[in-house]
Amino acid sequence: MIRVFKLSKIYRNESAETLALKNVSFEIKKGEFVAIMGPSGSGKSTLMHILGALDKSTSGKYFLDGTDVSKMNADELADIRNQKIGFVFQAFNLLPRYSAVRNVSLPMMYGGIEKEKRHDLAIKYLKMVGLGDRLDYTPSQLSGGQKQRVAIARALAMNPSIILADEPTGNIATKQAAEIMEILQELNDKGNTILIITHEKDIAEYAKRTITIRDGELAGDKKNGTR
Amino acid sequence: MGLDEILTESIGTLALNKVRTGLAMLGVIIGIGSVITLVSLGQASQKSVENQIKSLGANLITVSPAGQNVGGVRGAAGGGTTLTLADAEAIENSSEVSTVTAVSPEYTGRSQVTAGRNNTNTQIYGVVPEYLTVRNVSVANGSFISGQHVSSQAKVAVLGPTVVEDLFGKGANPVGQSIRIEGQNFTIIGVTETKGGTGFQNQDDRIFVPLTTAQKVLYGVSHLSSIAVNAISEDVVDLAKNQIGYLLLDRHKLKSPEEADFSFFSLTDILSTASEVTGTFTTLLSGIAAISLIVGGIGIMNIMLVTVTERTREIGLRKALGAKNRIITAQFLVESIIITFTGGFIGIMLGIGISYFLANSMSLPFTMSISSVLLAFGVSVAIGMVFGRYPAQKAANLEPIEALRYE
Numbered sequence: 001m002i003r004v005f006k007l008s009k010i011y012r013n014e015s016a017e018t019l020a021l022k023n024v025s026f027e028i029k030k031g032e033f034v035a036i037m038g039p040s041g042s043g044k045s046t047l048m049h050i051l052g053a054l055d056k057s058t059s060g061k062y063f064l065d066g067t068d069v070s071k072m073n074a075d076e077l078a079d080i081r082n083q084k085i086g087f088v089f090q091a092f093n094l095l096p097r098y099s100a101v102r103n104v105s106l107p108m109m110y111g112g113i114e115k116e117k118r119h120d121l122a123i124k125y126l127k128m129v130g131l132g133d134r135l136d137y138t139p140s141q142l143s144g145g146q147k148q149r150v151a152i153a154r155a156l157a158m159n160p161s162i163i164l165a166d167e168p169t170g171n172i173a174t175k176q177a178a179e180i181m182e183i184l185q186e187l188n189d190k191g192n193t194i195l196i197i198t199h200e201k202d203i204a205e206y207a208k209r210t211i212t213i214r215d216g217e218l219a220g221d222k223k224n225g226t227r
Numbered sequence: 228m229g230l231d232e233i234l235t236e237s238i239g240t241l242a243l244n245k246v247r248t249g250l251a252m253l254g255v256i257i258g259i260g261s262v263i264t265l266v267s268l269g270q271a272s273q274k275s276v277e278n279q280i281k282s283l284g285a286n287l288i289t290v291s292p293a294g295q296n297v298g299g300v301r302g303a304a305g306g307g308t309t310l311t312l313a314d315a316e317a318i319e320n321s322s323e324v325s326t327v328t329a330v331s332p333e334y335t336g337r338s339q340v341t342a343g344r345n346n347t348n349t350q351i352y353g354v355v356p357e358y359l360t361v362r363n364v365s366v367a368n369g370s371f372i373s374g375q376h377v378s379s380q381a382k383v384a385v386l387g388p389t390v391v392e393d394l395f396g397k398g399a400n401p402v403g404q405s406i407r408i409e410g411q412n413f414t415i416i417g418v419t420e421t422k423g424g425t426g427f428q429n430q431d432d433r434i435f436v437p438l439t440t441a442q443k444v445l446y447g448v449s450h451l452s453s454i455a456v457n458a459i460s461e462d463v464v465d466l467a468k469n470q471i472g473y474l475l476l477d478r479h480k481l482k483s484p485e486e487a488d489f490s491f492f493s494l495t496d497i498l499s500t501a502s503e504v505t506g507t508f509t510t511l512l513s514g515i516a517a518i519s520l521i522v523g524g525i526g527i528m529n530i531m532l533v534t535v536t537e538r539t540r541e542i543g544l545r546k547a548l549g550a551k552n553r554i555i556t557a558q559f560l561v562e563s564i565i566i567t568f569t570g571g572f573i574g575i576m577l578g579i580g581i582s583y584f585l586a587n588s589m590s591l592p593f594t595m596s597i598s599s600v601l602l603a604f605g606v607s608v609a610i611g612m613v614f615g616r617y618p619a620q621k622a623a624n625l626e627p628i629e630a631l632r633y634e
Contacts, residue, residue, distance in 0.1 A: 054547060054628045075551050081627075082549020093544045093631065097243060109228055110549040154548075 001161065001193060002028040002051065007060035009046050009216075020046040022216045023060070028162075028195065033188040035207035036197045043216040045166065048197045052087060052164045053080040065161055082111050086155025088165035092147040094139040094154075100126055101135050104154045111158050125153035129183055145176025152183060156192075163187070165196040169203055181206040228554055230561075237562040248566060251530045254523025255570025255610065256577060259603050261516040263578025264585070266599045269509025271582070271591040276501045278592070280494050282422075284363050285461045288468060289492045290318075290454040290475070308450035309488040312438070314478060315454045323474050326467040331361035331455040334441045334448065340434060342394040342406040349390055350433045351408060353441025361455045364430075369402040369417030376437040380444055384413040388421045389432040408434070409445050464495050520606065523570075524614040531563050531618035542622050543630025552623040559622050563615025564608055571607025575600055 009021040020043045028034055038044040049055035050062060053069055062069045064084055072080065081087075086107075094103045104122035113121070126135055129149040139147050148168060155163050165184065169177035185206055188194050196207060204210050205224060212220035241248045292307030315332035318324055334353035339346055355377050358364065366385070376383050384406060386394075395401045401415045413436065422430040442448050458467040468491045475489055476482075535542070542555060579595055586593040 049628050052547070054631075055626075078546065078549050078551045081547055087547055089631070093540070093547075095541060095544070097239075106545070107548040109232060110545070110551075110554065112228065115232075158549075 001030045001032075001065065002195075003061075003063040004051070005061045005063075007047070007050065007057045007062060009043070009050065009055075010058045020216055021050075021057070024213070024216075024218050025060075026211060026218065026221060028193065030161075030193055031188070031191055032209060033185070033194045033207045034196075034209045034211060035204035036195065036211045036213060037199065037201075037204050038213035038219075039199055042213045044197050044199075044213045046216075047213060048164060048166050048195075051162075051195065052085055053077045078110075082107055083158055084161045086158065086160040086163040088148065088151050088155050088163065088168045090167035090170040092139065092144075092151050092171070094147060094150055096139055099136045099138055100131060100142070100150045100153075103139070103150055104157055107154060107157045121157060122153070125156045126150070128156070129153045143176065144172035145179055148172060148176075148180050149183065152180070152187075156187070162193045162195060165194065167198055168196060169198070169200070177203070230557075233554070233557050233561050234565075237558055237565055241562060241565060247530060251527050251566050252570035252573070254526040255520070255567050255607055256574040258516065258520030258523040259571045259574025259607055260577040260581065261519060262513055262606075263575055263595075263599065263603055264582045265512040265516050266509060267578065267582035267593070267595050268585060268591070269505065269512060270594045270596065271586050273502060273505035273509065274594055275591050276505055277498060280498045280501060282363065284361070284457070285494050285498060286458040286464060287361065287363075287494060288456045288458060288464060288471070290456065290471060291452070291490055291492065292450070293488050293490050307488060308448070309479060310451040310454055311449065312451060314475060315451065317474060317478060318454065318456060318471055321474050324467070324470045326459050326463040326470060327456050328459055329357045329361045329457045331355060331357040331457075332438060332451050333358065333453050333455060334438060334446070334450075335452045336441065336446050338408050338445070340390070340394070340406055340408050342401070342404070345394045347390060347393040349387075349393075351441060351445065352433055352435045353438040353445075354435050355438050358435070358455075361457045364422065365420045366417045367420045368400060369415070371417055371419075372435055372437050377439050379437075380439045381437055382411060382413045382440060382444070383416045383437065384408070385417040385419060385435040386415055387419050387431040387433040387435075389429060390434055391418055406434075408436070411444065461495060464493050468493070520610060524567075524610040527563055527566055527611070528614040528618060531559060531615055532621070534562075535559065535618050535622045538622075539625060539630045539633040542625050543627045543633065546625070546627040547631060555623040556619045559619035560612065560615045563618070564611035567607040567611030567615075568604075571604055574607070575603050578603075 005025045007021055007024045008019070011018040011020055024047065036044050036047060046055070050057050057070055060070070064080065069077070069080060095106070098106070101119065101122045104125055105118045108118040108121060123135060126132060129152050131146060131149055131153065134142060134146060139150070142150065163184075168184070169180055172180065181203060184194055184196065196203070198204050207224060209223050210220070211218065290310065292309045312332050315330050318327060319330040332355060336351045337348065338351050339348050352358070354372055356372060356374055359366070359371055367388070369385070371385055372383065375381070386401060391399060391401055394406065395404070402417060403415065405412050405414050407413070419431070419435070436445070456467065456471065458464045472484065472487065472491070476484065476487060479488055481487060545555065582595070583593050
């Protein structure tokens with residue numbers, strides 16, 4: 001499903017070069033629930049951006065569903081983001097004036113799905129995350145946990161190969177954070193591949209496998225005990 | 228994602244910030260509105276000038292005798308005695324002159340005229356009935372000089388309204404009364420319609436008498452002061468001049484046009500000069516108005532750039548969710564085109580309204596050409612495309628991660 005091989009990323013500016021990732025290699029199979037852990041500045045966000053086709057590696061290879069993403073142009077990357085990856089951001093990133101349904105419809109609009117079908121699918125996914133009674137609410141009318149549930153529904157919209165969640169609980173209260181993680185677990189039980197990035201141990205424990213990154217290098221890769 | 232969806236998205240975004248959208252639009256509204264108004268008023272005044280000149284007869288040609296060379300001394304133009312009634316009859320009847328509808332031989336003199344205790348000094352026109360059609364004059368009261376009057380040298384007169392006012396007072400009906408010209412009694416048989424001044428002379432300050440009466444009875448001459456000719460249409464005025472010219476050269480036994488003892492005058496010369504002048508004014512004014520359009524366009528670019536900066540996160544999100552660069556470009560471009568298109572439409576409506584109002588209040592003919600409306604529409608859309616392009620590309624070229632991180 002996902003295979004990265006000797007992935008490196010160097011940030012350059014006029015004065016200095018920063019090595020954000022050093023020869024990282026691993027593999028994630030379909031249906032896995034993986035947490036990528038590491039302190040801030042460890043390079044886990046950089047890894048997430050590359051895996052999410054938002055950024056390109058300086059060297060190394062990244063295969064997603066058998067295709068080499070590291071060689072793609074901007075339009076092809078846009079298609080990868082649209083069809084293969086579902087993003088859940090720490091800051092939710094919902095369009096403020098749009099209703100929950102329209103926010104969930106957005107990736108489907110860019111994916112060329114017809115208006116009526118989009119609407120029906122958006123409702124289906126919102127019901128799946130327990131927001132069937134909040135369809136026409138705008139983000140400002142929703143709590144942090146509810147916003148993130150809209151974002152998860154949006155991530156599901158294009159039925160992606162993988163859901164990438166970048167600190168999905170970073171901006172929400174603990175009780176709601178647990179709910180979010182339970183939703184992600186449920187989705188994983190239904191067969192979705194999920195990758196979350198976090199620096200919190202108890203969040204990482206929801207996953208079945210933890211990859212640890214430190215100073216841009218792979219520092220650990222272990223199976224979690226079943227809870 | 229089709230154009231209809233891009234349109235819906237764009238209209239939604241513009242509607243969120245109505246004040247800003249309205250202000251951006253205002254620049255285009257004022258620009259297009261003033262261009263439309265000025266072009267329309269320019270065309271209206273051009274038309275009005277043309278109409279005024281045409282009311283004098285755009286297909287009118289006046290043949291005047293040239294000053295004569297007597298022993299090497301050239302006399303004043305128009306002072307000659309070379310044109311005769313026979314020349315006028317030849318122009319009317321010759322098969323060589325095919326472009327003429329009516330010929331009016333005229334003799335003008337100036338005399339003191341008295342009626343009772345009042346007197347005035349005015350122009351006396353010796354004319355034939357064709358004068359009415361050729362000079363575009365109509366009779367308000369009574370009748371005009373007839374062929375019978377001309378052949379019998381009748382002592383009848385038709386008065387211009389100014390003369391009536393001078394001799395009989397305003398609003399009086401002098402038909403049937405008599406006046407004295409050069410010591411002779413004339414019966415008034417009619418009054419002409421008011422024609423107004425032409426800027427050259429007052430066309431209402433005249434007395435018309437039969438041509439033969441003027442020549443024989445009043446002034447004792449046998450020549451004409453001018454022959455007025457109506458060409459079939461404005462377009463053949465030059466051809467008619469040629470035909471008449473060669474006929475007269477032949478009749479006067481002259482070999483080349485340089486020796487001609489007569490000259491032509493027609494209003495088409497003035498008409499084209501006047502059109503050129505008003506046309507230049509219209510272009511000049513529209514040019515000034517067009518500058519305001521450019522300023523409006525820059526205003527739109529400015530606002531679109533602000534919008535791009537404000538919506539950096541949104542753009543990043545849209546790209547992360549799979550929007551391609553061209554979709555982002557299209558969305559921003561469509562937004563600025565909507566602003567200019569709507570602004571252009573309102574501007575055109577406003578321009579039509581204002582120019583209709585101004586034309587009415589200045590009693591000019593209201594004109595609005597489809598071509599200038601279409602052009603204004605085209606220009607406003609083009610402004611949206613030109614000035615929206617840079618902000619749209621700036622938006623599309625944002626890196627998705629940078630945009631998502633932007634606070």
